[in-house]
Amino acid sequence: MKLLRNRWFRFLVTAAAVTTIASCSLPGAEQALGGSTEITADFENIAGIFEGNDVMVLGIAVGKVDKIVPKGTFVEVHMTIESGVKIPKEAIAA
Known part of the structure; x- marks a missing residue:
């Protein structure tokens, strides 16, 4: 069960990082962030x-x-x- 939680945690961290990086490179993201x-x-x-x-x-x-x-x-x-x-x-x- 602990192994499954570790995988889930790594998945969430990776997804958050990818989303953050992708949103910074989207057209208009700079305007949205001021x-x-x-x-x-x-x-x-x-x-x-x-x-x-x-x-x-x-x-x-x-x-x-x-x-x-x-x-x-x-x-x-x-x-x-x-x-x-x-x-x-x-x-x-x-």
Whole structure:
């Protein structure tokens, strides 16, 4: 009986570990865990920017473009950025 309990315990521990690791690698898991920041930027021209594009800082992907909203003379671009990424106020899109 003790052997059966040990197997059951190992199974539960393994299942919990696999679930934890899998949930951390799922798209959107970082947002659910509070590990990201949502920002909105206004642009006059967004040629080449599409929903789902990576947001890059110095060539490193740090987030995603979530939504693009036309607002007449400009366009709002909603992005999600990894927590802890610092973007200067004077940053420009290229």
